[in-house]
Amino acid sequence: MIRKEYHVPPEEMAKQREIAGEVRQLPHRPKTYFIVTYGCQMNAHDSEKIAGLLEQMGMSEATSREESDLVLFNTCCIRDNAERKALGNVSWLKEIKKNRPEMIIGICGCMAQEPGMAEKLRKQYRFVDLIFGTSNLHRLPELLMNTLNSRDSLTAVDDRDWIAEGIPVRRLRHDAAYLTIMYGCDNYCSYCIVPFVRGRERSRNPEDILREAGELMESGVKEIMLLGQNVNSYGKGLSGGVSFPALLKSLDRMRIPRIRFMTSHPKDLSDELIEVMGAGSHILPQFHLPVQSGNDEILKRMNRHYTREQYLDRVRKLRESVPGIGLSTDLIVAFPGETEAQFEDTLSLVREVGYDSAFTFIYSPRTGTRAAEFPDQVSPEEAKDRIQRLIALQEELQQKTLSRFLGQEEEILVESLSRRDGQAVSGKGRHGVSVTVPGDAADAGQILSCRITGVKNNTLMGERTGGTR
Ligand code: SAH
Ligand code: SF4
Ligand code: F3S
Numbered sequence: 018m019i020r021k022e023y024h025v026p027p028e029e030m031a032k033q034r035e036i037a038g039e040v041r042q043l044p045h046r047p048k049t050y051f052i053v054t055y056g057c058q059m060n061a062h063d064s065e066k067i068a069g070l071l072e073q074m075g076m077s078e079a080t081s082r083e084e085s086d087l088v089l090f091n092t093c094c095i096r097d098n099a100e101r102k103a104l105g106n107v108s109w110l111k112e113i114k115k116n117r118p119e120m121i122i123g124i125c126g127c128m129a130q131e132p133g134m135a136e137k138l139r140k141q142y143r144f145v146d147l148i149f150g151t152s153n154l155h156r157l158p159e160l161l162m163n164t165l166n167s168r169d170s171l172t173a174v175d176d177r178d179w180i181a182e183g184i185p186v187r188r189l190r191h192d193a194a195y196l197t198i199m200y201g202c203d204n205y206c207s208y209c210i211v212p213f214v215r216g217r218e219r220s221r222n223p224e225d226i227l228r229e230a231g232e233l234m235e236s237g238v239k240e241i242m243l244l245g246q247n248v249n250s251y252g253k254g255l256s257g258g259v260s261f262p263a264l265l266k267s268l269d270r271m272r273i274p275r276i277r278f279m280t281s282h283p284k285d286l287s288d289e290l291i292e293v294m295g296a297g298s299h300i301l302p303q304f305h306l307p308v309q310s311g312n313d314e315i316l317k318r319m320n321r322h323y324t325r326e327q328y329l330d331r332v333r334k335l336r337e338s339v340p341g342i343g344l345s346t347d348l349i350v351a352f353p354g355e356t357e358a359q360f361e362d363t364l365s366l367v368r369e370v371g372y373d374s375a376f377t378f379i380y381s382p383r384t385g386t387r388a389a390e391f392p393d394q395v396s397p398e399e400a401k402d403r404i405q406r407l408i409a410l411q412e413e414l415q416q417k418t419l420s421r422f423l424g425q426e427e428e429i430l431v432e433s434l435s436r437r438d439g440q441a442v443s444g445k446g447r448h449g450v451s452v453t454v455p456g457d458a459a460d461a462g463q464i465l466s467c468r469i470t471g472v473k474n475n476t477l478m479g480e481r482t483g484g485t486r
Contacts, residue, residue, distance in 0.1 A: 276300050434461075
């Protein structure tokens with residue numbers, strides 16, 4: 018098989034760096050930027066790259082979007098409400114721009130990459146200066162330069178699936194970092210728009226990933242989150258027997274204190290990966306394993322390529338290999354044609370697994386996906402009723418699943434102050450559940466040991482047992 022070369026040539030990246038330097042010299046360039054980010058971790062990390070590029074062009078972050086010279090909306094289109102929220106906010110800025118005509122407004126991210134959407138946006142939102150897709154992020158210096166020179170609205174959306182190495186990143190956190198290992202998705206779940214907006218599945222070279230991990234470790238990062246739409250199939254198309262378990266093993270040997278990853282597809286969760294999870298020293302005992310539905314017929318029509326029984330088998334194996342592992346999932350209710358009995362299969366699966374947390378969604382038809390054409394769309398009232406029942410069940414079960422931590426030792430990476438009085442901090446435990454303990458701002462970014470003393474909704478309460486590290 019001939020491997021398709023996805024990498025942006027180094028000369029192209031050098032050209033973009035050069036243009037960034039030229040923008041920096043322009044007297045009329047924007048001095049401040051503000052990025053509004055929607056959607057998943059991929060988008061959050063893309064925003065860190067966009068910020069890195071903008072700072073390379075001599076800009077600094079504004080304190081609010083109203084005061085910013087440049088505002089970029091990094092959009093998501095996974096469900097209709099994500100799209101509506103983004104567009105509502107773009108429209109709101111139109112009024113601000115009336116008083117500040119020099120303000121530059123841009124739309125990027127998944128929504129801009131939807132087939133036909135860029136043109137539609139350009140017509141309907143004439144005050145928007147720049148629209149670019151996820152595939153054009155590395156060309157931001159050139160796009161911005163063109164916008165500044167012409168002040169005409171500019172649209173740049175390619176369908177080329179790039180991997181761009183060497184984009185500067187301005188990280189939001191210094192203690193925890195995102196590290197992309199693969200881009201795009203080839204799974205075409207029948208409800209999902211991601212393959213259409215993020216392109217074909219493509220994996221980064223392991224050397225590039227390990228180098229970045231090394232740099233992050235040197236800079237003091239304590240936790241790395243490996244990112245991809247389907248990390249379990251990492252390495253497809255690369256030569257040399259590269260696989261996700263092998264990559265994870267190499268990273269585990271680097272002594273980064275905490276390694277997590279998302280998202281995993283159940284069909285690609287191999288026994289080998291489960292073994293690596295069990296044997297690892299730094300791989301956290303948590304697993305996000307979206308199931309979507311507990312009914313075989315629905316799973317089939319979702320094009321998920323596993324049955325309920327196969328999924329439950331993966332869960333059993335994970336629990337054998339990593340006792341106490343924290344499991345979380347994604348669930349969709351009211352998929353076209355879902356009957357009450359089929360929905361109840363989802364409820365019973367949730368009961369059977371006992372997740373620490375679950376993200377629940379009402380099915381939202383996306384233009385261009387197969388499921389949008391399926392008959393028997395479930396009524397909004399029925400959908401609302403189902404999601405409420407599902408949420409109520411998960412909340413009830415969660416109390417019980419989380420009680421297994423009572424009296425246990427846990428280690429948390431402190432993310433934030435959790436109370437206004439500044440006397441408690443919270444962070445994620447090794448199992449992926451949030452824990453609140455007494456502490457203050459000086460604990461931010463530290464790993465600290467605690468004992469779990471209580472469960473409150475979806476978080477755990479703890480008392481400190483040791484120092485920080
Ligand atoms: N690649 C990941 C996550 C993709 S998006 C995965 O395969 O699991 C995150 C979640 O959004 C999905 O797991 C799914 O539960 C939900 N989702 C995706 N498309 C949706 C749609 N059209 N309507 C409702 N929920 C959707
Ligand atoms: Fe969407 Fe399925 Fe790909 Fe996840 S695996 S991004 S749900 S198509
Ligand atoms: Fe949304 Fe794009 Fe992520 S559609 S969920 S931001 S990959």
